[in-house]
Amino acid sequence: MTPGSTPAACAALLRRDLTLAWRRRGDIAMPVLYAVIVVTLFPFALGPDAALLERIAGGVVFVTVLLAMLLSLDGLFRPDIDDGSMEQLMLAPQPLALLVGMKILAHWLTAALPLIVIAPVLAGMLHLPGPPMAVLVLALGLSTPLLSLLGAVLVALTAGTKRSGMLLALMLLPLCVPVVIFAAGAVAAAQDGLPWIAPIAWLGAGLVLSVVLAPLACAAALRIAMES
Amino acid sequence: MANWVPLWLHRLGSPPTFYRFAGSVYPWALGLAILLGGVALYGGLFVAPADYQQGDAYRIIFIHVPSAWMSLFIYGVMTLAAFIGLVWRIKLAETVAMESAPVGAAFTAITLATGSLWGKPMWGTWWTWDARLTSELVLLFIYLGIVGLYHAFEDRRQGARAACFLVLVGAVNVPIVHFSVNWWNTLHQGATIRLLGPSHIAASMVWPLLTMMAATKLYYIASLFARVRADLIASEGGKAWVRDLALGPAGGGKA
Numbered sequence: 001m002t003p004g005s006t007p008a009a010c011a012a013l014l015r016r017d018l019t020l021a022w023r024r025r026g027d028i029a030m031p032v033l034y035a036v037i038v039v040t041l042f043p044f045a046l047g048p049d050a051a052l053l054e055r056i057a058g059g060v061v062f063v064t065v066l067l068a069m070l071l072s073l074d075g076l077f078r079p080d081i082d083d084g085s086m087e088q089l090m091l092a093p094q095p096l097a098l099l100v101g102m103k104i105l106a107h108w109l110t111a112a113l114p115l116i117v118i119a120p121v122l123a124g125m126l127h128l129p130g131p132p133m134a135v136l137v138l139a140l141g142l143s144t145p146l147l148s149l150l151g152a153v154l155v156a157l158t159a160g161t162k163r164s165g166m167l168l169a170l171m172l173l174p175l176c177v178p179v180v181i182f183a184a185g186a187v188a189a190a191q192d193g194l195p196w197i198a199p200i201a202w203l204g205a206g207l208v209l210s211v212v213l214a215p216l217a218c219a220a221a222l223r224i225a226m227e228s
Numbered sequence: 229m230a231n232w233v234p235l236w237l238h239r240l241g242s243p244p245t246f247y248r249f250a251g252s253v254y255p256w257a258l259g260l261a262i263l264l265g266g267v268a269l270y271g272g273l274f275v276a277p278a279d280y281q282q283g284d285a286y287r288i289i290f291i292h293v294p295s296a297w298m299s300l301f302i303y304g305v306m307t308l309a310a311f312i313g314l315v316w317r318i319k320l321a322e323t324v325a326m327e328s329a330p331v332g333a334a335f336t337a338i339t340l341a342t343g344s345l346w347g348k349p350m351w352g353t354w355w356t357w358d359a360r361l362t363s364e365l366v367l368l369f370i371y372l373g374i375v376g377l378y379h380a381f382e383d384r385r386q387g388a389r390a391a392c393f394l395v396l397v398g399a400v401n402v403p404i405v406h407f408s409v410n411w412w413n414t415l416h417q418g419a420t421i422r423l424l425g426p427s428h429i430a431a432s433m434v435w436p437l438l439t440m441m442a443a444t445k446l447y448y449i450a451s452l453f454a455r456v457r458a459d460l461i462a463s464e465g466g467k468a469w470v471r472d473l474a475l476g477p478a479g480g481g482k483a
Contacts, residue, residue, distance in 0.1 A: 153397060157390045161380040170376050171394060174369035174401075177362070217397065224389045 009094045010102045017106035020079075027075075031068040032114045038064045039122045050127045057126035058136060058187030062180050064122070065115050065140065066147060070169055072111040073151040076103065077159050077222070086226065100222065101215035104152045112144035128191075135190040135200075139183040142203040146179050149207075149214035156221035179206065241320050243460045244469040250453035257453065261446035264439050271436035285349045289433075292342040294440040295335045298448060299367060300402055302332035306374075307399045310392035320456075322388040323463070325395055326378050327455035331448055333371035339364060359408040360416035367405055370398040384463055 002008060021028060042060050043053060080086040080103075089099050119140050120133055128136065154171045161167070182199040189196040239245045272290035279286040306325045313321035343361065344354045355361065374391050381387030408416075464470050 154394070157377060157393055158380065160383075160386055160390065162382075163380065167373075167376050167380050170369065171373035174366045174373065175398065177366050178404075217393075221390070221393055224386070224393060227386060227389070 006094045006098065009092065010098060013089075013099055013102045014106055017103060018109065021106070021110040028110050028114060031072050031111055032118050034071060035064045035068045035115055035118060035122060038067065039125060042126070054127040054129070054191075057123050057128035058132065058191070059180075059184045060126060061119055061122050061128075061136065062140075062143070062184045062187075065112075065119065065144065066173075066176055066180065068115055069111060069144065069147050069151065070172060072107070073148075073155050073168065073172075074165060076107050076152055076155050081159055081226070086222070090223070090226065096219040096222070097215040100152070100156075100218045104148055104215065104218070107152070108145050108148040112148055116140045116144060128187075132187050132190040135196050136187045139186045139200060139203060142200065142207050143179050143183040146203065146207050146210055147176060149210040149218075150175055150179075153214055153217045153221055156218045156225060158225075159222060160225035160227075179203070182206075241318055243320065243464050243467075246320055247457055247460050247469075247473075250457050254450055254453045254457070257446045258450035261443050261450055264443035264446065268436045268440035268443055271439065272433075276433045276436055282350060285346065288342050288346045290436055290440050292339060292346060293437060294444045295339040295342065296364070297441060298444045299332060299336040299339050299364065300405060301445070302328050302335060302448060303367070303371075303395075303399070303402050306332065306395050307402075310395040313392050314389065314396070319385070322385075322392055323456055323459050324452065325392050326374075326388050327459055328448075328452055329371055329374045329378070329391075329395075331451050331455070333368060333375065335444070335448075336364065336368040336371060340368065358416050360405070363401060363405040363408050367401055370394075370401060374398065 039060060042056070046052060046056075077086060080089070090096055092099065116137065119137060123133055123136055151168075151172055154168060154175075157171070158168055182202045186196040186199040186203075189199065240249060268290060272287055276287070278284050306328045309321045309325035309328070312318055313325055340361075343364075347356070348354050374394050377394055378387045378391040381390065461470060461473075
């Protein structure tokens with residue numbers, strides 16, 4: 001790759017973000033710890049009835065993953081805006097949407113991938129049996145990038161405000177409803193022995209659509225936020 | 229010549245012209261809305277016959293259905309205004325989009341509340357996780373998110389631009405609400421009034437419904453214009469036309 005070309009810039013940005021995340025390994029563990037603790041709370045709140053826990057396992061895991069990702073989303077652009085590197089990205093000759101897409105990819109690798117790895121353990125704590133577990137991991141693999149992309153657009157919109165935590169939840173969670181319905185629906189169908197490919201296909205279609213559109217929307221939203 | 233129409237529309241985009249225009253339309257729209265609303269309520273509550281199946285309880289339809297139409301219609305207007313505001317950077321379009329949001333949220337809340345009151349005697353439950361109900365609730369959350377984002381920014385203009393963007397992102401929910409009764413066969417009944425083809429409702433019940441629809445539209449216009457006027461005064465506070473308005477055309481110098 002020639003230095004300064006678009007692929008080289010994308011690779012450099014990805015390497016930089018991953019290095020930054022690796023230097024602060026403790027932060028990567030936070031969403032995972034959070035998810036473990038939230039899932040542990042459900043048996044305490046609902047009682048240790050195995051049949052009930054198995055029934056709700058899929059939904060609980062998806063909502064927990066969604067909340068854990070929500071917590072990590074705030075850090076997606078804020079450090080770059082604070083130290084001025086976002087302005088440099090905007091001034092760069094490479095398309096901003098592509099560079100932002102690399103940042104979203106780095107965020108997914110550091111924040112969502114550990115959650116997918118830990119998800120079978122969480123589902124196992126709630127007595128989810130083996131075959132639906134595979135569907136759960138597949139649905140998570142498709143829905144977490146979708147949540148990262150959707151979340152990145154909204155984070156970019158709030159990037160110009162001082163306080164954004166609660167506001168981000170208010171904006172993101174309604175838009176996540178279809179993702180949660182299809183993802184948890186696939187696991188529920190697998191538990192009942194029904195065909196589960198249709199909701200998975202819907203998630204895949206949504207993911208393809210948002211891979212194309214979300215980085216563009218995200219770049220436009222960042223330009224609005226950084227205008228002043 | 230027909231040239232005056234685009235010319236008039238261009239002039240309307242300027243805050244002082246729109247302020248005067250909205251001020252002259254507002255009392256008429258509000259008066260007509262109250263008048264038509266009263267006629268529609270009388271027609272719905274006293275003239276229209278009781279339903280053969282639901283008795284008198286169905287009469288809440290005259291509030292519920294027009295509000296539900298408005299909750300989607302206002303989002304449509306917002307989407308259009310937000311698009312115009314973002315693409316052509318017309319400040320007035322941004323203001324219209326942002327000031328529509330609380331009105332739309334109110335109509336959505338009324339739809340949910342009356343639907344819940346109607347659901348209790350008909351379905352035996354206040355709330356069910358039905359596709360229509362859930363998507364309408366999500367619509368309310370989206371409205372609230374837009375209002376929240378608009379007010380989170382220090383700079384009004386920047387907040388309006390960000391929130392307009394959110395309006396466009398949230399627009400994906402509108403077709404879901406509209407078609408939810410056709411796509412998923414759940415508790416909520418399908419569409420009764422059709423634009424194309426015959427409606428599934430008696431004519432004596434249709435006219436109060438359509439009158440109420442006109443009344444809610446007029447109320448929206450009145451409410452929107454009043455809100456936009458207040459917003460223009462607040463955001464253009466430093467401009468000469470607001471000073472002239474407050475102090476009289478000539479007296480600006482002495483105050």
